[in-house]
Amino acid sequence: MFESFLFRLGRPFYAFAEFNRKIGAFFIFQARFFPLLFSRPFRGSLFLRQLEVIGADSLLVVVMTAVFTGMVMSIQLYGAFHQFGAESMMGYGIFLAIGRELGPVFTALMLISRAASAMAAELGTMRVTEQIDAIEALSVNSKAYLLTPRILASIVAAPLLIAVFDLAANISAYFLAVQLGVNENAYMRTIVAYASLGDFLQGCVKGLVFGYLISAIATYVGFNASGGAKGVGLATTQAVVSASVALFLTNYFLSSLFLLLDW
Numbered sequence: 001m002f003e004s005f006l007f008r009l010g011r012p013f014y015a016f017a018e019f020n021r022k023i024g025a026f027f028i029f030q031a032r033f034f035p036l037l038f039s040r041p042f043r044g045s046l047f048l049r050q051l052e053v054i055g056a057d058s059l060l061v062v063v064m065t066a067v068f069t070g071m072v073m074s075i076q077l078y079g080a081f082h083q084f085g086a087e088s089m090m091g092y093g094i095f096l097a098i099g100r101e102l103g104p105v106f107t108a109l110m111l112i113s114r115a116a117s118a119m120a121a122e123l124g125t126m127r128v129t130e131q132i133d134a135i136e137a138l139s140v141n142s143k144a145y146l147l148t149p150r151i152l153a154s155i156v157a158a159p160l161l162i163a164v165f166d167l168a169a170n171i172s173a174y175f176l177a178v179q180l181g182v183n184e185n186a187y188m189r190t191i192v193a194y195a196s197l198g199d200f201l202q203g204c205v206k207g208l209v210f211g212y213l214i215s216a217i218a219t220y221v222g223f224n225a226s227g228g229a230k231g232v233g234l235a236t237t238q239a240v241v242s243a244s245v246a247l248f249l250t251n252y253f254l255s256s257l258f259l260l261l262d263w
Helices: 002-038 044-054 056-082 087-128 131-137 142-180 184-194 197-223 228-260
Strands: none
Touching: 002 142, 002 197, 044 056, 044 087, 044 142, 056 087, 056 142, 087 131, 087 142, 087 184, 087 197, 087 228, 131 142, 142 184, 142 197, 197 228
16 A cells, blocks of 8 residues: 555656656757758758648648638627727737737647648658668668658748738738728728738747747657557657647747847
8 A cells, every 4th residue: 555655656756757858858859860951962852842741732721720710800809999999900900919929820730730740640650660760771861861851841831831821811801800890991001000020020930940849849759659550640649739739838938039029
């Protein structure tokens, strides 16, 4: 009974230590891998292929998410601003919220659900079927060959998709606001008067960080998968959950940093 008590007492500490071990292993892996992003040869064909898979193939789901996000924002803000007769300020409020927060976060979530899960599953399958071992047996750096194109493509694709999200969301919000009765000239006037390029660029900078973070987690989890088909499934789930949690944590710290820098 005493041993059972000690076991239960020590379980949280063991779980915490195991969590720290995994975090440390991830950072060590990234520190050793990071120089490969700038090493030769640059595999342009693999990069373009991954850019198509991660970026172009995610375009439709990003646009659909953006359109409905913009429409929901327009409905909710109209209900709030209408109480004070300040419907004209909806334009700037929506532009600010989408450009700084909703655009980068929602786009990153779509990339996690569609691209990051696919990366983890594909690399995990290659690991458990020993395809990665075969690549290394041919004296090819498997990390540079498999991981670099995916991470670079994610870094490039994320800001571009965020820009598309911002455009689609703002257009849909504008048209619905006009349908709700907001003066179209007043709506646009507040955007021109108060919005700045920094509101848009802040989201794109977040996109660069999110693109690296999402792909780094997904490729790491998939690359180190084990345990056959079950292990691939667990790796995919772990990649999605870990990337999602890391996304929100990173978004908080980036937003705090931009506030500290008065940007």
